[in-house]
Amino acid sequence: MKKIIISVVALAVIIGLAVLYKQRAPISGFSKSGGVKIVTSIYPLEEIARNVGGEKANVIRITPNGVEPHDYEPTPEDIATLQSAQLVLVNGAGMESWSEKIKPDLEKQGVKVLNLTQTISLSDMIANSKGQIDPHIWLNPQIFQKEIDAVRDALISLNRSNASVYTENAKRYSMEIATLDAQISEGLKSCALNDFITTHDAFEYLAMRYHLTPHGIVGFSPDEEPTPRAIAELSTLARKQKIKHILVEPLGNDKFAKTLAKEAGAQTLTLNPIEGLTADETKQGATYQTLMKKNLDTLRTALSCK
Numbered sequence: 632m633k634k635i636i637i638s639v640v641a642l643a644v645i646i647g648l649a650v651l652y653k654q655r656a657p658i659s660g661f662s663k664s665g666g667v668k669i670v671t672s673i674y675p676l677e678e679i680a681r682n683v684g685g686e687k688a689n690v691i692r693i694t695p696n697g698v699e700p701h702d703y704e705p706t707p708e709d710i711a712t713l714q715s716a717q718l719v720l721v722n723g724a725g726m727e728s729w730s731e732k733i734k735p736d737l738e739k740q741g742v743k744v745l746n747l748t749q750t751i752s753l754s755d756m757i758a759n760s761k762g763q764i765d766p767h768i769w770l771n772p773q774i775f776q777k778e779i780d781a782v783r784d785a786l787i788s789l790n791r792s793n794a795s796v797y798t799e800n801a802k803r804y805s806m807e808i809a810t811l812d813a814q815i816s817e818g819l820k821s822c823a824l825n826d827f828i829t830t831h832d833a834f835e836y837l838a839m840r841y842h843l844t845p846h847g848i849v850g851f852s853p854d855e856e857p858t859p860r861a862i863a864e865l866s867t868l869a870r871k872q873k874i875k876h877i878l879v880e881p882l883g884n885d886k887f888a889k890t891l892a893k894e895a896g897a898q899t900l901t902l903n904p905i906e907g908l909t910a911d912e913t914k915q916g917a918t919y920q921t922l923m924k925k926n927l928d929t930l931r932t933a934l935s936c937k
């Protein structure tokens with residue numbers, strides 16, 4: 632009997648603690664340090680938020696490591712995290728199908744939602760033949776700099792007392808990106824090839840910036856499936872132009888790229904669309920800049936640059 636009473640008491644304590652935990656535990660993963668609470672969808676936006684916000688920002692990315700971010704669906708915990716933010720950064724242009732649905736609710740709760748593609752002028756944007764906007768704007772460092780400015784302005788509007796910190800951070804980071812842009816321009820100045828083939832159409836903005844011609848096996852979303860005709864046409868193009876490398880992604884499906892590489896007598900090499908990070912990249916302290924420099928190395932090999 633005594634044992635049963637003790638068990639009942641123990642159970643009551645556990646339930647009580649669970650209720651208390653539910654009430655008291657933070658619903659989001661924000662650390663205790665101060666600064667504007669920012670939640671980002673994809674990795675490049677986390678990178679901008681951390682660099683511009685510095686110590687005056689508290690940044691969480693909801694798309695986990697190792698997950699291909701196109702069509703990522705937020706979990707209930709992600710929703711709670713989004714609701715506890717002051718600023719939510721999304722890329723837009725179809726990159727996060729959930730964001731338009733959740734935006735009115737977040738705004739009602741006083742959360743500022745910044746859609747970065749909407750801050751870029753239309754003349755900088757690329758669309759496909761169906762009129763869909765290409766979401767991969769961050770792969771052009773000059774547009775990336777415009778995103779830095781947009782995040783700086785959003786942070787200043789939320790936290791005017793730290794305006795000078797955000798302005799200084801944005802200026803420093805933007806200068807680093809300008810240096811990166813110059814390095815890529817220099818590295819791609821003298822190449823035998825101009826065309827490159829990738830698993831999905833993620834590199835149009837990068838190609839436009841450095842005057843290259845990209846060919847995606849599928850369109851803006853890596854989930855699409857290519858037709859056998861598309862593979863055959865790219866195989867013909869690769870053989871005709873002596874393209875020896877088919878460029879694959881760390882997080883994407885490389886099945887069709889491997890098929891094409893086999894048909895075209897080419898090898899696969901990694902070109903990173905920097906949409907998300909792998910666990911290894913995080914461990915190695917990868918940044919937008921280190922990953923773009925790796926992309927430069929890949930392109931220099933694939934395009935036979937001097």
Ligand SMILES: [Zn+2]
Pocket residue numbers: 701767831832833851852853904906
């Ligand atoms: Zn993509």
